[in-house]
Amino acid sequence: MATPAALLGHGGRLGAARTAWPDAPTPWIDLSTGINPHPYPLPAFAPETWSRLPDPESLRALERVAATVFGVEDPARVVAAAGSEALIRLLPRLLEGRRIAISARTYGGHAEAWRGAGAEIVDPGDRSADLRVLVNPDNPTGRVVPPDQVLDLADGPLLVDEAFVEVDPSGSVGALAGTSGFERLIVLRSFGKFHGLAGVRLGFLVAEPALAARARQALGDWPVSGPAIAAGLAAYPDTAWAAQTRLRLIEDTVQLDGLLRRAGFEIAGGTTLFRLARAADAPRRFEALARAGILTRPFPWDETLIRFGLPGAEQDWLRLADALETL
Structure with missing residues (x-):
């Protein structure tokens, strides 16, 4: 069939x-997903984690913890959301650009999101593109572009999806995203795949402060659930x-x-x-x-x-x- x-x-x-x-x-x-089959052993959450609206201070604490894990000096550059997929769908609304360079054989959510916003998808080798999208490590090939080569691509607007980088964080360029000289570098990180907790829906944007602030405003007051915040606060420090x-x-x-x-x-x-x-x-x-x-x-x-x-x-x-x- x-x-x-x-x-x-x-x-x-x-x-x-x-x-x-x-x-x-x-x-x-x-076996159709790339999610760790042995999830992080979460502790029991306090009842109010489920019954109360997420506390903005807890969300900021999560972003500070994530910034530490990612090597990001300024937590203002780290934005939490309900999964990196939510950020993939949000970015076409926040970024200018109608010609987006994306490989035809990488994670399809990026091209789908940009097409839905009316953009044209062009070949990754097209240097005239308004934005390049790189999935690194790639999904599904697993191909890894070394950090120095990724940064060479950041001479123009570059979005790097690092959903699978937790298996080897040394390959991440998130620490530099949005810093001086790399203002046009944007990085996405995923919590659920490596930690085996994809159901909590938690991901992060790392970008220059102005774009990060616009993302926070677009996501609204409660972009992440209370249990997702608690899961991240519990798991990320457990090195x-x-x-x-x-x-x-x-x-x-x-x-x-x-x-x-x-x-x-x-x-x-x-x-x-x-x-x-x-x-x-x-x-x-x-x-x-x-x-x-x-x-x-x-x-x-x-x-x-x-x-x-x-x-x-x-x-x-x-x-x-x-x-x-x-x-």
Whole structure:
């Protein structure tokens, strides 16, 4: 059967998968996203976290903590929002520019947002573009542009989406975004992917103070929920957990690469939160995995590619290994 269109735009569409393959065994294993399957162990939140409106002072405290993690000296340059996706959709309303340079084979939300605002998407090599968008590390290839090369691109307006940079923060240029000499550099950071808490919806904009202030005004008084603020305040300072998690993710990707190679896939890229695999008969393999209750991520622009997130529980690893053996 043809892959449902809903599964081609984003990962995580389990509802569409259940509809397409109603006889698949349950529970489904969702490997279609690049989210850490071992989330940060949040403490119990105080009842008022849920019952009261978010406190503006708590939000500012979160932005200060995030600024410290990102290496940003001035917290006024850091703006919290309900996920980096919300910021992707907001920026076309705040930035001037009608010709936006974005790769056709990167995260599609950027081009979708700018097209929705009436902009023209042009080739990344077009130096006359009003704004360049770089996803770094790239999604889905995992390609990393070193910081010095990223900064070379910042001679003009540059938006860098660092949603997956938490796996190796040394690749971030967020500390320089909006500083002297890099006023036109804008960086997006994501909380939920690395911390395995995508459901809290928390992301950050790092930009020069004037743009940051305009973003805050556009987002309104309560841009982030109380539980999301509490989650960020709890997780970001826990550097020991982050260091241990980076090591575990490396081990898990080595294990996943082994399973995929034994099943006849070529590893085409990825980060330690997801792997991009290639096979000539990838559409058949995608459907076979779906019929086994395992959702992966296909790509309409290259039918030989499938992206695999990391399994979490041991039984999920075993189910994936069994399903791969039958391909």
